[in-house]
Every structure is written in C-alpha cells, then in structure tokens.
Amino acid sequence: MPTYAKVFYSRSLSPPWSSRFRRLTSSSAFSTACLIFGIAGFLFGSISVFRPMIGGRKCTDFEPISVSVSWDRGAGSKLVAEERPGLIGGAGGGGSRERQKVMGFVGIQTGFGSVGRRRSLRKTWFPSDRESLFRLEESTGLAFRFVIGKTNDKSKMTALKREIEDYDDFILLDAEEQYSKLPYKTLAFFKAAYALFDADFYVKADDDIYLRPDRLSVLLAKERPHSQTYLGCMKKGPVFTDPSLKWYEPLSYLLGKEYFLHAYGPIYALSADVVASLVTLRNNSFRMFSNEDVTIGAWMLAMNVNHENNYELCAPDCTASSVAVWDIPKCSGLCNPEVKMLELHKREICSGGPTSASDG
Numbered sequence: 026m027p028t029y030a031k032v033f034y035s036r037s038l039s040p041p042w043s044s045r046f047r048r049l050t051s052s053s054a055f056s057t058a059c060l061i062f063g064i065a066g067f068l069f070g071s072i073s074v075f076r077p078m079i080g081g082r083k084c085t086d087f088e089p090i091s092v093s094v095s096w097d098r099g100a101g102s103k104l105v106a107e108e109r110p111g112l113i114g115g116a117g118g119g120g121s122r123e124r125q126k127v128m129g130f131v132g133i134q135t136g137f138g139s140v141g142r143r144r145s146l147r148k149t150w151f152p153s154d155r156e157s158l159f160r161l162e163e164s165t166g167l168a169f170r171f172v173i174g175k176t177n178d179k180s181k182m183t184a185l186k187r188e189i190e191d192y193d194d195f196i197l198l199d200a201e202e203q204y205s206k207l208p209y210k211t212l213a214f215f216k217a218a219y220a221l222f223d224a225d226f227y228v229k230a231d232d233d234i235y236l237r238p239d240r241l242s243v244l245l246a247k248e249r250p251h252s253q254t255y256l257g258c259m260k261k262g263p264v265f266t267d268p269s270l271k272w273y274e275p276l277s278y279l280l281g282k283e284y285f286l287h288a289y290g291p292i293y294a295l296s297a298d299v300v301a302s303l304v305t306l307r308n309n310s311f312r313m314f315s316n317e318d319v320t321i322g323a324w325m326l327a328m329n330v331n332h333e334n335n336y337e338l339c340a341p342d343c344t345a346s347s348v349a350v351w352d353i354p355k356c357s358g359l360c361n362p363e364v365k366m367l368e369l370h371k372r373e374i375c376s377g378g379p380t381s382a383s384d385g
Contacts, residue, residue, distance in 0.1 A: 174202030233358030257288025287322020
C-alpha cells in the first residue's frame with residue numbers, strides 16, 4: 026500500500042498577531058496618527074454643519090417662496106411666475122403656479138431705499154425667518170410678503186438679491202419701482218397677488234406702519250353682506266392743484282375741488298370679487314391719477330363695491346383695538362419709521378394685549 030509523504034508546517038517563531046497589535050497600539054506613532062485623524066474628523070464635521078451659514082445664508086429644508094412675476098402679453102396676458110429667477114442664480118422654473126389658499130394676502134409695499142424699514146419690521150411684527158413666517162400664516166390665515174418692483178440700477182438689484190437670499194420673503198413685480206409710478210405698481214401687485222393666492226381679501230400695506238396681524242385677521246374674517254368690499258380708513262379732502270406740493274394732481278380738472286370718498290393709502294383691503302374684476306381689465310383701460318390711493322378710489326367708484334370705513338386701520342397710537350398705527354395726519358405712515366417701529370414694539374399695549382378688532 027503506497028504511502029504519501031506527510032508535510033508538516035512548523036509554527037512561526039514570531040509572536041502572535043494579538044501581541045503585535047498590542048505593541049503597535051502602544052507606540053507613540055500610532056497615538057499621534059489617531060490624534061491627527063480625530064482632529065481632521067472634527068474639522069470636517071464642523072465645516073459640514075456650519076458651511077450653509079457662511080456668508081449669511083440660512084440652511085432650511087423649505088422650497089423658496091420668493092417669486093418674480095411678469096405678464097406674458099403674447100399669451101393672453103397670462104401671468105408667469107418664477108421661483109427666485111435670475112435673483113438667486115438658481116434654475117427657477119417659469120410657468121403657472123397653483124394658487125395658495127389663504128384667508129388674506131398682505132403685500133407690504135417697499136422700495137430700494139427702504140432697507141432700514143424692512144430691518145425694523147423684521148425686528149418687530151414681521152417675522153425674520155421662514156419658520157416664524159409660516160407659523161404666523163397658520164395662526165392668522167394671512168400670508169405676508171414684501172412687494173417690490175425693478176430697477177435698471179445693477180447695484181440695487183445685487184443688494185436685493187442678497188436680501189432675498191437671506192430672508193426669502195419677496196414678490197418681485199415686473200414694474201418700475203418709482204414713486205411717480207405707484208398706481209402702476211399697485212395694479213401690478215393686485216394682479217400678481219390674485220394669480221398667486223386664492224384669498225378672501227387682498228391687503229395693500231406700506232412698510233412704514235405698525236401692524237397687528239392677529240387683529241387684522243379678526244377684522245377680515247368678519248361676516249359681511251357684500252361680496253365686493255373696499256375696506257379702509259376712509260377720507261375726503263381738497264384736490265391739490267399747486268405743482269409745488271407733494272400731493273399735486275395734474276388731472277385735477279377731472280376731479281373738481283374735493284376728492285371723493287376713498288381709503289388712506291398706508292393700508293386698505295379689497296375683497297376677492299373686487300380684485301377679480303380688476304384682473305380681467307386691460308392695463309390701458311384704467312385712469313391713472315398721480316396718487317395711488319386716489320387712483321384706487323376712482324376705480325372703486327366705477328364698481329359696485331361697499332365702502333367699509335374702519336378707523337382702527339389709521340390709529341395715531343396703540344390702543345386695545347388698533348389694527349394699524351401710523352402718525353396720521355402728520356405723516357402718511359410713521360414719522361421716522363425705522364426708529365418709531367422699534368419704540369412702539371417695546372410697549373405692551375402695542376405688541377401685546379388681546380386679539381380684538383373694533384368694527385370702527
């Protein structure tokens with residue numbers, strides 16, 4: 026019977042692997058390497074967490090809410106909305122958007138010279154971050170955005186781009202941002218607001234008033250017998266015919282000596298049916314007066330609207346029922362709003378107190 030050679034492998038004389046590992050880990054070189062890797066890992070983790078905040082940007086999981094709107098006149102005057110196009114540098118998609126359902130939409134009219142006003146607003150009643158803005162919308166049923174036009178000044182547009190990146194709370198209109206063109210901007214605002222939001226009321230407000238959003242919500246939610254409502258602090262007054270005056274009206278010969286009943290410009294609201302009628306009309310079919318509040322008031326005369334007067338929208342000081350506070354009649358808003366806004370917010374009667382709104 027054949028026999029096969031048996032091969033024996035002798036054990037290595039070197040120490041076992043566990044012993045070698047213990048020697049390696051106890052060496053100073055290994056300790057140094059671990060320290061280097063630990064520091065590198067900490068730095069990498071820190072950069073990953075804080076990198077979105079570098080340059081003032083905020084890290085959120087929300088989709089952008091700032092939009093730019095324009096009118097595609099070749100497609101039946103259809104509104105085109107883009108999410109932050111050309112402003113943020115992202116690929117904003119053009120086209121129609123689904124209208125967001127809210128009880129009311131509040132457009133805070135602002136301009137390129139009002140950076141300080143917006144700063145004060147964001148320190149008072151207007152939320153400065155997306156989460157707080159959404160919480161305010163949920164609690165009041167009102168959506169809030171700053172509304173601004175465009176300019177050919179590249180430096181101003183660049184500054185606006187940075188502000189939108191930081192706060193994302195704007196609607197950019199395809200209208201020239203100029204004081205003498207406010208009636209055109211106002212019409213563009215109502216058309217854009219109607220296209221973007223399915224609201225019961227659309228509120229035009231200036232950036233130099235102190236507002237109580239909770240009380241405005243209560244006021245707008247009130248039952249009304251009229252579906253077409255023009256809500257504001259109503260006034261009449263002499264027509265200014267002197268070209269040297271701020272409120273000069275070049276078309277004064279069409280108006281007579283006294284203005285018709287219309288709302289003060291700092292804040293007023295139009296119901297959905299009223300705005301729907303404005304949207305259907307062509308831009309060149311409107312009579313544009315020099316002053317925006319007079320222009321809107323003239324349009325309301327041509328429509329079957331109910332003029333609802335409420336003096337809580339033009340309160341000269343904070344009260345238990347004031348909705349909007351501004352320095353009437355001294356200023357068409359708060360005098361020195363950047364400072365006055367902060368002063369009012371520190372007072373309990375302005376920022377606190379019950380949520381109530383008088384019928385005026």
